[in-house]
Amino acid sequence: MVALKSIQNTHKFIASEVDPILREMELELVEDREIEKAFREAQRAENLITFRKEIKSRPKTEWIMSKKDKEKVKKSSKKELKTLKE
Numbered sequence: 001m002v003a004l005k006s007i008q009n010t011h012k013f014i015a016s017e018v019d020p021i022l023r024e025m026e027l028e029l030v031e032d033r034e035i036e037k038a039f040r041e042a043q044r045a046e047n048l049i050t051f052r053k054e055i056k057s058r059p060k061t062e063w064i065m066s067k068k069d070k071e072k073v074k075k076s077s078k079k080e081l082k083t084l085k086e
Helices: 004-050 052-057 067-085
Strands: none
Touching: 004 052
């Protein structure tokens, strides 16, 4: 069994020495993530400007199924699932 005094000393050490260091590290990680996100957004904006002509020259995306068709498939799939469960 561990002595109560030892546990209290360890707790004090962690609370006074280790906890502030961990909090500082956590703040640094948050800042790093924000910087990386800002960099990615800047890179994306730069690419949109640089390749603007190429992006606009691409053909418009054509969907294989319309929304109505997707709903029909969804409803029929649900019906099939119900019949399989029964």
